[in-house]
Amino acid sequence: MERETDHDKEKCQKQLLPLADTMYLLGGKWKFHIIMALAGGVSRFKEISKSVEGISDKVLSKELKDLEINNIITRTEIDHFPPIVEYHLTEHGKSLQPVVNDLAAWGQKHRNKIVNGG
Amino acid sequence: MERETDHDKEKCQKQLLPLADTMYLLGGKWKFHIIMALAGGVSRFKEISKSVEGISDKVLSKELKDLEINNIITRTEIDHFPPIVEYHLTEHGKSLQPVVNDLAAWGQKHRNKIVNGG
């Protein structure tokens, strides 16, 4: 019954919570788009909304809030009229980069598998 | 305007599709639980449903179908009464392991950051 190769049930169980966190945090339709826009040097609200095609102001605003709460981005208001608000990736946010790359790489491989009828 | 460090907008755009695929494939409430159950040596429907606490038959059945379509698992019917069906990770499915580990590791780090008020 406990005949597993290099697998440890406890360890797996423990992975599930942080995994769920991550998936929740990065899930949804827009998170990656936004993160990548920010990674690409875009920083102001309208710039992001232009860069992330199709997103509405409301949703963008909400997603940015989510990301800020989770310490992925910072929000800086500059006292000015019309308002200026800048968003930037935190170090923690930047640490997502390799994970995202791996995910994308796997996704690419997966795409080929499926398309080529693997 | 094109002043980016090691960042390439095109590359990012190209990442978004496979990224979306992956997130769609692994997203939802149960996929990881199921994959981990299978990775842990569990293979029959009822075993999985017991191992993945809280999942309903209907949802498990649907998720397994999804995973099969996406070539993450195989489904083998054994002619028998009562029916016996075995599910196993494919090589492709197993190749998710490192990605999942990275994701979980980042999630763990993230959890600490947030909990410790990073």
Added chain:
DNA sequence: TATGTAGCTTACCTGTAGGTTAGCGCTTAC
């Protein structure tokens, strides 16, 4: 005869992510 079994499927219901539209404060530009 009734009940339990494995692996589903069908029908139905609910919660929520995300879409649409509108409007706010406050200034400059026509």
Added chain:
DNA sequence: GTAAGCGCTAACCTACAGGTAAGCTACATA
């Protein structure tokens, strides 16, 4: 005076993921 601009927010609606409950096959046991 009125229109446009930025960064939101509020009100509303829809689609879909996922939950619950029941039923199917065909045999085995009580």
